Amino acid sequence: MALRIAALILKNELTPNVTQQLRQMRTSSVARSQFLKHSPNTALDKSILQRYRNLETPPNRVQATYLWIDGTGENIRLKDRVLDKVPSSIEDLPDWQYDGSSTYQAHGENSDTTLKPRAIYRDPFKPGQKDIIVMCDTYNADGKATPSNKRADFQAAVQKIADEEPWFGIEQEYTLLDVNGRPFGWPNNGFPAPQGPYYCAVGADRVYARDLVEAHAIACLYAGIDFAGTNAEVMPAQWEYQVGPSNGLKASDDLWVSRYILQRIAEEYGVVVTFDPKPMEGQWNGAGAHTNFSTKAMRAEGGIKVIENAIEKLSKKHERHIKAYDPKEGKDNERRLVGRLETSSIDKFSWGVANRAVSVRIPRGVATAGKGYFEDRRPSSNCDPYAVCNALVRTCILNE
Template identity: 45%
Template sequence: MAKYKLEYIWLDGYSPEPNLRGKTRIADKAPASVEDCPEWGFDGSSTLQADGSDSDCILKPVRLYPDAGRNNAFIVLCEVYLPSGDPHPTNYRAKILDDPGTWIGLEQEYFMMQDGRPLGFPEFGYPNPQGKYYTGVGYDHVGDIARQIADEHLELCLDAGINHEGINAEVAKGQWEFQIFAKGSKTAADDVWVARYLLMRLTEKYGVNIELHCKPLSGDWNGSGMHCNFSTDYLRDTGGKDYFLKLMDAFDKNRDEHIAAYGPDNHLRLTGLHETQSIDKFSWGVADRGASIRVPHSFVKNDYKGYLEDRRPNSEADPYKVVGRVLKTIQEVPTS
């Protein structure tokens, strides 16, 4: 009789951002939905989520994904709960308003690292300056295994039902990106965490590490972001310049709260010299890569209706914190 592997994954209690954890549960029957996956437990004292004298934590399944990387396997994304039945303090997913009308797109940048340096970097010194690496083709630009890894990862994610909208080599040597879009305030964040898990697991066999720090290379090299594209029912259907300007005022007012939620060490990346506005300022612009929030030309032409792109979240940020902070600011602006 076939056995099925259910890989329960969750976020630990490390700060400033959590790590992924996972362990395999063996089942006699394939789950048809997440409701078929029972709650499970783990030792929270080993993940900075409990004291050793009372170490039980609960894994509550919330999403189920097919796992094409293993035979007869599934990935079970879980929230962490206390034995009392309350969400664990590190469970930021439980704090997000579950709004099906919120659509989120996240652009996850990352570096592939081997022997302590980005793929393609020489043992000593640096490769050619950035310029030809972005969407590059050929060994000189992307090396010998980076595209293979990115393509394998894409297939794993698509097989898992994750809605990738694209992948590409990025501006710095050894830097890549994938984009995920989903409807519903929690779905894209879920999918990014599972995509991160699949990427990290995949690269184990290549001896490659995935670096999510926002600025692993000092100097004139791009850092890594996780731009957050978002829209709501109101932004898509009604919008309007007056509402948009009030929304931008709210984002400006909450600048410090956003930066706190958008990942550690962002001051190293948000310098105003590369990807976006300086960390101590807020601005918005039409098709402006140097703005904090960028809007497409189509947004303005369509009477300020559509989606916005917050360029400040960094690659290491917890997607749940990013989405939660964006929604909290949107909710401050009345729609009537």
Template identity: 50%
Template structure:
């Protein structure tokens, strides 16, 4: 990708060299191309002062002396203008069938690039009547940028911009589940230094609607078992997409901590974390968008459906690791057990926020506890809350909530652990606040 940028910059330099007038503009354009090649496109650079007048001064009246000069200026603009992909959620995960997800996005061109990581991108609007978020007679909804990162697909200085959805009067839309988390993070909550991780399982389907890699008629050559963390053509389906997604997440700067093939063939997972409350949810949603976007290029449909195949096949979950400072310190097992006790009293309430269709997955079989039962145990994958064996041996660490479905909203499911843990300080907090899972390194 960097080679493409350098090649494009060389084209710009060549075009300017061919111009026979406006020597000062040629010098400025040369500086702009050099700045681009050296990666100086950031909100704090002086690149704007290196541009020809019409580019450096809000694109004022053009002073053109030849067609070559016009072409050169257009090339320079194309190199410098930034593509910002605005991403948001329509709040309908699991409501549109397994072929559709809740991610929406559109591209805004930013004439004066901003650095990845900035939240100073302009607010934008979209047609909420086409996403199920507004009525046709008052359809505008507002996109408020809250997180940005490098765009690993477009490369160069382009960015992905995660947005909250606001109503026309600037209030959080009912599908905006991120804002309540931000409002919850008071000083005493932040003092707990909560960390989260997220195991995002997903299933690949072919365009035909059949699980990807499965025979067109029938089932794989063996029952589930040989496929988990497998290797080889007979065991693993769809690895090229998985590797492309991992690379994209790394290049975007997301806190992705691993990938593996799952128990059902054609099913995979990636892990995000450890990270803080807002960071975890933001990274999960960008990682989900990247998965769906790259799936387009591979001709694959990825779904977070909790039970994509009926019968003796595992469902897809979003197991959640949760840890506070008290849990990670010596004697932390007491804090872990106290949190589990509080979680047990809110089981039904948490289940209601843990994903649509989760009752098809939480049957008491296929490494799940029954949806009507709450139980915990050490190294028990059939428990609602699992204490990993290394945590039990160390007497400190974290707990794993195995109840959330793969299609859970990583914001709405904020952290049942966090809500329970902070109940004594915030008695009014009764909603689930669960967040994602990571490997056993939390």
């Protein structure tokens, strides 16, 4: 396969299908793990950087780290620029360009792609200074949103329903890997004991890399993310954290920035983060991004009826949501949503109270109170939260 693709590159005869295969090769976990065996990151003396972080910088100069989502719909890219003043709002930040042909978003002959700043965060990697992280979305040369820019359409939907006050809370699950591609802490030539003792656990034989997880929580709070909590998950080396509940776009912005922060911290620990929804085959839980959703009417007295009405709408749009809930339009979730290991079947919509084997769950407390929110358990851990939240809004509120 690799030789065939290389030949096509030389002949300039890449078809869309082969381009997709090339992208998968470039981003595959196998290729990354082979490279990481030789990664020099962990050999660097991290204390040296601290000498320079303590230097005083000019008061009118600010480092801004611009983040964006590349053409895979899964990966974060970034580059830094120095600004001449501390921005007081997002409007003070300039647009910027980058080479979209190197991020699967443009052709080389017309590669300039535009970054538009959308949200500002404090930078936890430059503490005590004025420096910021800037979450952006991306636009082609003609001014249209790139195909991987799901934020633009979600923003358009949110502007139509401001009075509904949509809230989102997202539970991000992820798995930590060592440089050989095995779950972190797992035996090199075998498997740990079956699932059971690891969820919300304590102990060196049950929990791995808690220091990394706690560093991530602190950094997210410093950045200004609506960070709600964290816990060890059912599979060893698997963790979860939560963002929200937040109104409108913020939960999705927060999730992307929190993913970036997590991966940056993992760089320093020499650990790999994967958002693959099924990193280990067999009787091991997959990883999701369960999304909790409510409107003002759902949170009001008698809101359970509004919740049940929204679930009825979702039941009629199951295929649409499955396509929106992972970057490969359901192909990743096929490996995870198998009707067992706390998942529903990808082929059939279901719902219930306090049931974790359904598509949509109403928590027990919500059913008792008669108001609140519901949890959509279908989104994969590598989902684009803009696409997930947009689908919920357009189905449940806009009746599309």
